[in-house]
Amino acid sequence: MTRALELARSVRRLTPPNPWVGCVIVRDGVVVGEGATEPPGGAHAEVVALAAAGERARGADVYTTLEPCAHVGRTGPCTNALLDAGVARVFSAMDDPDPRVAGRGHAMLRASGVVVDVGIGAQEGNVLLAPYVVHRTLGRSFALLKAATSLDGRVRAADGESRWITGAEARADGHEQRADSQAIVVGSGTVLADDPELTARDATGPHGPPALRVVVDGRGRVPATSRIFDTTAAPTLVVTGPRAPDTALEAWSAAGAEVAIEPAGADGGVDALALLRLLADRGVLQALVEGGPTLHRSFLTAGVADALVTYVAPVILGAGALPAYGLEPGPPLAGAPRFRLRNATPLGDDVRLQYAPIPPH
Numbered sequence: 001m002t003r004a005l006e007l008a009r010s011v012r013r014l015t016p017p018n019p020w021v022g023c024v025i026v027r028d029g030v031v032v033g034e035g036a037t038e039p040p041g042g043a044h045a046e047v048v049a050l051a052a053a054g055e056r057a058r059g060a061d062v063y064t065t066l067e068p069c070a071h072v073g074r075t076g077p078c079t080n081a082l083l084d085a086g087v088a089r090v091f092s093a094m095d096d097p098d099p100r101v102a103g104r105g106h107a108m109l110r111a112s113g114v115v116v117d118v119g120i121g122a123q124e125g126n127v128l129l130a131p132y133v134v135h136r137t138l139g140r141s142f143a144l145l146k147a148a149t150s151l152d153g154r155v156r157a158a159d160g161e162s163r164w165i166t167g168a169e170a171r172a173d174g175h176e177q178r179a180d181s182q183a184i185v186v187g188s189g190t191v192l193a194d195d196p197e198l199t200a201r202d203a204t205g206p207h208g209p210p211a212l213r214v215v216v217d218g219r220g221r222v223p224a225t226s227r228i229f230d231t232t233a234a235p236t237l238v239v240t241g242p243r244a245p246d247t248a249l250e251a252w253s254a255a256g257a258e259v260a261i262e263p264a265g266a267d268g269g270v271d272a273l274a275l276l277r278l279l280a281d282r283g284v285l286q287a288l289v290e291g292g293p294t295l296h297r298s299f300l301t302a303g304v305a306d307a308l309v310t311y312v313a314p315v316i317l318g319a320g321a322l323p324a325y326g327l328e329p330g331p332p333l334a335g336a337p338r339f340r341l342r343n344a345t346p347l348g349d350d351v352r353l354q355y356a357p358i359p360p361h
Contacts (some may be wrong), residue, residue, distance in 0.1 A: 001063050001093060001121035007036040007045070008065045008128060013208045014039045016182050019096075019281035023049040023321040025087070027060035031130040039208070041167065044069065046078040048087050058086035065125050067096040067118070067269055079108045089115040093125030097136040106150060131286035140276035141287040143304050145296050146177060148311040149324045156294060158320030162194060169348040172202045177309060179203035179212050181288035183237075183279050186228075187295035188217035197227050198290075199234055210234035212284065215257075216295055218269045220248030231256040238340040241270050258352040265298055272302040297326030300337055308339055308355040311347070 014020075014036045018081025023045035025033040033056070035048025043051075046068050050057050068078035068090065082090065093119060095103055106116045126133065131142035148166045149155055156162040164171065178184055178200040186198065198213040213234050215222055218241035222228075226237055227253070236257040240249070241264045252259050260278055265271035279287050289299055299305045310324070330336065339355035346352075 001091065003031075004045075004063045004065050005036065005093070005124050005128060007034060007120055007221045011036040011038075011206075012128075013179055014206055016040075016208065016285045018133070021045040021064060021066045021131055023062065023064040025049050025053045025057055025062050026061050027053075027056050031055040031123070031246065032060060033330065045076050047081050050081055053085075059088045061089045061091065061092045062087050062117065063120075065090050065093045065121065066129065067094065067101055067103070068105040069098075069101050070094065070108050075147075077105075079105045081112070082109065083112050087114060089117065091117045091120050093121040094118065094129070097133050099136070099315065114185075135280055135285045139280055140273065140304070141183065141279040141284045142306045142308060143272075143276055143287050143289055143299055144177070144181065144307045145289045145291075145299060145305050145325075146309050147291055147296065148174070148313065150313055150315045150317040150321070151299035152316050152318065153287050153324050154317040154321035155291070155324045156193070156316050156322035160193065162322075166350045167348045168312045168315070170350040170352065173347055173352060174311065175200045175202040175346075176204070177288055178211060178215075179205075179207055182208075182284040183212040183214050183282075183287040183288045185214040185275075185287050185289045185295070187218060187292050188215065188219070188221045189294060190292045191215055191217075191222045191226050191228060194317075195227050196290075197233060212237055212279075212282065214239060214275075214279070214287070215289075216240075216270050216275065217248075218243060218264065222252075224248075224251035224257075229255040229257055231282045237282075239270050239275055244337075265302065269294065269298055272298045272304050276304055279293075290326070291324060292327030293324060295326075296324070300325060300327065305337070305357060307342075307357070310353045310355070312351045312353060 004022035004024045012020045015025050021037045033049040033053025035045045037045045070077050070079045134142040185199045188308045213236045217240045238252045238259045262274045263271050338358040341356045
């Protein structure tokens, strides 16, 4: 199962909106086939592994990171392929949360006499496939909030400068986070201050299509001459609200961007949950929310921040600098959002901290 998880991880950027899955087939203690999900329209992991195993799959054990599918999509059901191959046992890390599967794949295998064991590697599988699970169970994209801060939690100096708080290694790692995501989301303030391209220029390894660049601008402040409207680099979507003037909508459309008007949230900006549902409908499993603080606040207060990644630089910016995550004035300690540290990774003189939210009691 460890090897199957490695295979799944290797194709994470290639398979969305489908899940990234790995499969290993073992007979008499020897690996006879392995595979990972191909890009959309291609074979699923089990089918790739069965093709590699050939006749050696008969009577073999199958280790897969997700329940084999039991429905007809772009490809046929993997359960049928496993039954046709005559496998003896299937070990799955987790049930598939997709309503079209949801235990039916395992039930079909058991009904045909295949021994099914679910749960080996479940913790690792659920972490690896968290964006897919959120998408299929909640009908929205998984929101990963990203910030680069000083030691005192600031994202912009008092003079307005924000490039570059972190060093080259941390910035390169940020591009890896972009490559793992199907959408990169920023607010109007970030575009006005930094004029970013929002592309994964320095990411390593195989890439899927360029991530959708999403600008959240409820008031029509971002000029259509910004670099993010160069749609030769990646597609651009502007998500705005009912207060945006028609002149801004027309300019954005003329620049080649798609424009979507969504309801206003509690703070008057674009509703964070509505935004994530909009992105989910476009096949976005993970949305990397790069900020700034006003946009981060909307996700935190709406309770739809699924993970945080914070790059902390060894610099102190002091009073007057812009605080991260936008919760000012902050909530009382008892009601403050809390997170659990998943890992801490040194990157040069900076540190990457990754957190998962702790549900409120």
